[in-house]
Amino acid sequence: MRGRWRHPTSGTHGRLNSTPHQRHITPPCPRGNPTGAFADRDQSERQRHESQQLAAETEALAxxxxxxxxxxxxxxxxxxxxxxxxxxxxxxxxxxxxxxxxxxxxxxxxxxxxxxxxxxxxxxxxxxxxxxxxxxxxxxxxxxxxxxxxxxxxxxxxxxxxxxxxxxxxxxxxxxxxxxxxxxxxxxxxxxxxxxxxxxYHNQSTEVQFHLHSTKLEESASTPxxxxxxxxxxxxxxxxxxxxxxxxxxxxxxxxxxxxxxxxxxxxxxxxxxxxxxxxxxxARLKLEQHLRKTLLEITEQEHSVAALKQAIKDKEMPLKVAQTRLYQRSHRPNVELCRDNAQFRLVSEVEELNMSLTALREKLLEAEQSLRNLEDTRMSLEKDIAVKTNSLFIDRQKCMTHRTRYPTILQLSGYQ
Incomplete structure (x- = not known):
């Protein structure tokens, strides 16, 4: 209608063109006269100018x-x-x-x-x-x-x-x-x-397209x-x-x-x-072997001593027989001839001396034989001890120490080999 007022331009334009004061808009004049035509042209020119300005501003903003x-x-x-x-x-x-x-x-x-x-x-x-x-x-x-x-x-x-x-x-x-x-x-x-x-991506990219709901953030989205x-x-x-x-x-x-x-x-x-x-x-074994050698020598000497004592005892048998035979024979003298003369007394003392000697020799023989038995026991004990020491040496030296030569080296124990 010719006599009605028009509203101002769109609100978007008003927001982008943020002028500090409200512009005065002249109501249009009737279209049939020169004044109305002038007003329409003026309004159209302003709208074109504002549209160009808005386009430029939005372009720059974009x-x-x-x-x-x-x-x-x-x-x-x-x-x-x-x-x-x-x-x-x-x-x-x-x-x-x-x-x-x-x-x-x-x-x-x-x-x-x-x-x-x-x-x-x-x-x-x-x-x-x-x-x-x-x-x-x-x-x-x-x-x-x-x-x-x-x-x-x-x-x-x-x-x-x-x-x-x-x-x-x-x-x-x-x-x-x-x-x-x-x-x-x-x-x-x-x-x-x-x-x-x-x-x-840029404005000339061919891969871009509209995604209407792309601005919606996911609830699980993290913050920076x-x-x-x-x-x-x-x-x-x-x-x-x-x-x-x-x-x-x-x-x-x-x-x-x-x-x-x-x-x-x-x-x-x-x-x-x-x-x-x-x-x-x-x-210890060397000392035992030394004792054994000495013991063996002593056994040999003692055996000789026993043999000598036995021979000495045997040697006294004949004189004793002689003396006893003499006494026996003289005991058959007749009558008064059976006299206790010096010969008789000497023969009796000879028999007593020989018996005493035999007793002493037999006692000494018993002692020597006991000593010989003791020496034999000592020999056996020494030989046993030597065998024990030899066995211990064999175990420690030949068995154990030889086995220990396989002990790992420092590098092996450190895990390098």
Whole structure:
């Protein structure tokens, strides 16, 4: 209608063209006169001008907004790249650390296997020494050192088994943290590829299209703070486990070094005890052999003495027979001729002297024969003691000490071989 007022231009234009004062809008004039035509042209010209200005402003706004979004995506790419690098670095560190810990675990296993030989040697030595004979079958300092060695090896084996289990557990934790970091890294790689694709989009891209509901945020979406905290916690846990692995490797080094030193020191102590014991046995055997030689000589001399005494007794038989025969014959003298003359008295005293001599010789013979029997018993005892010492020497020197030459080296006990 010609005589009605029109409303101002759209509200969107009013919001974008934020002028500080309200513009005055002249109501249109009737179209049939020159004044109305002028007003229509003026209004149309203003609308065209405002439309051009609005288009320019929206174009500039869209361009600025797109540039800002592109810049924000680029910053996000930088953040992703930074976290990716840190995660990749931590994964590489964990892989290297796990490999080193695996090598230490293998050293522990080799060291545990190497302790089987010393334990077998110690137990075999103890069993061999059970075959010693009395009086050498005693708990001497060699046996005490062997028992100490066997107990030490058992304790070391338990320690190595516990340390192996600790290493296995730490390797599992390292791998779990590595997998966690790899999953985080993989997610960031995927996010990086998506954002990199988004950063390449521009107004001439052919892949873009309308997505009406793309502005809706997922309820499970994280915030920049929780996003950064998640990765930071993963890195902290990974670093904590890696440092624990480094400390465990240091502990394993100390354990293996101490184990090897303790076993070799105890081995040297046992060998030294064996050396002293063998010297004692050898010295005792030599002294026994000397006593045996002297005893054998004395037995020979005593046998000669017994033979001489027997001969002396035998030699007194004929004079006694002669004297007794004389007395017997003279007892047949007739009548007054049976006189106690000097010859009679001398013959009687001769018989008494001979009997006394025979008695003394027989007593001495009994003593000599008893001494000879004692010497024979001593000889048998000495020979038995020498046999016992020889057997003990054979067990300690030929059996035990020869077996101990198979004792592992320091490198083997340390798990290097």
């Amino acid at each position: 361009q600025r907004t797109q540039e800002d979004s592109t810049r924000k995506v680029g910053e996000r790419l930088q953040d992703l790249q930074c976290w990716k690098s840190e995660l990749q670095h931590e994964v590489d560190e964990l892989v290297a650390e796990t490999a080193l810990l695996l090598a230490q675990k293998q050293r522990l296993e080799r060291s545990l296997d190497a302790t089987a030989v010393p334990f077998s040697i110690a137990t075999d030595n103890l069993q061999c020494r059970e075959r010693r004979q009395h009086p050498d079958l005693v708990r001497d300092y060699v046996e005490m050192e062997l028992l100490k060695e066997a107990e030490l090896i058992r304790n070391i084996q338990e320690l190595l088994k516990r340390t192996i289990m600790q290493a296995v557990n730490q390797i599992r934790l390292n791998r779990e943290q590595k997998e966690t970091c790899e999953m985080d890294w993989s997610d960031k790689v995927e996010a990086y590829n998506i954002d990199e694709t988004c950063a390449r 703070e929780t996003w950064a905290k998640f990765t930071q916690e993963n890195l902290c846990r990974a670093e904590r486990e890696r440092l624990a692995s480094v400390n465990l490797r240091g502990l394993i080094d100390c354990i293996l070094r101490d184990v090897a030193e303790d076993l070799r020191l105890q081995c040297d102590a046992v060998n030294l005890a064996y050396g002293h014991r063998c010297e004692e046995l050898e010295d």
